[in-house]
Amino acid sequence: MKTTKAVSLADELVRQLERQIDSGELPPGSRFPTEKAITDSAGVSRTVVREAFARLAARGLLESRRGSGAYVPAAARYRAFQVTPEEMQEVEDVIKLLEIRMALETEMAALAAERRTEADIATLRECLDRMAEGGDVEASVDADAAFHAAIARATQNDYYSRFMDFLGIRLVPRRAVYLRDQSDVAHRSYAKAIQRDHEGIFTAIEAGDPVAARRAARRHMQKSLERHRRMKDEAEAGPLD
Structure with missing residues (x-):
């Protein structure tokens, strides 16, 4: 069972965004870059970005607001360590x-x-x-x-x-x-x-x-x-x- 390239890229993107949240670069309440901005800056497909966003949401680190975009939840700084x-x-x-x-x-x-x-x-x-x-x-x-x-x-x-x-x-x-x-x-x-x-x-x-x-x-x-x-x-x- 080998890890696909898309999964590997999504893993790396998740780690990168998590580091930005933990460091305060993306503080609670801030808006995530758009999918297009991430695809352009990271050189990945929209499929990879959406997979990374889904994982962050599952961990309580991203919330979507209809018509507005994706944001870092206010409770992100208090998140409990867990494995999803x-x-x-x-x-x-x-x-x-x-x-x-x-x-x-x-x-x-x-x-x-x-x-x-x-x-x-x-x-x-x-x-x-x-x-x-x-x-x-x-x-x-x-x-x-x-x-x-x-x-x-x-x-x-x-x-x-x-x-x-x-x-x-x-x-x-x-x-x-x-x-x-x-x-x-x-x-x-x-x-x-x-x-x-x-x-x-x-x-x-x-x-x-x-x-x-x-x-x-x-x-x-x-x-x-x-x-x-x-x-x-x-x-x-x-x-x-």
């Missing part, structure tokens, strides 16, 4: 998120093991049972996200739950990214591997063992990282002659 669904379309983006989650999830699991309540254990078990049903892929992914959110709540530290929301961690990387063009057998095998990892984390948290919980969470995240890095390497290598 639009940013989780490529393997490279998923890898970046997983690298952040590596540190977050390991300590979160350890704290959950120390502080979890019986209600937390029941919620985690319910999430695992829903994942094990394995009937509907999206339902299973939703249960996966709920499992990680439940671990955050089990820390009894509200900042973990809030940071998870800001980071977009509830958007557990969609299996459609890793399993694109894969068979049903691959889907089932992947689901079973994830289920085993989650069972290991749950067992450690239920036992109140922070060392084992930290180790199980790290192992889970490391395996996920390795899978996606292999996929990225294979995509970059291209087909064999």
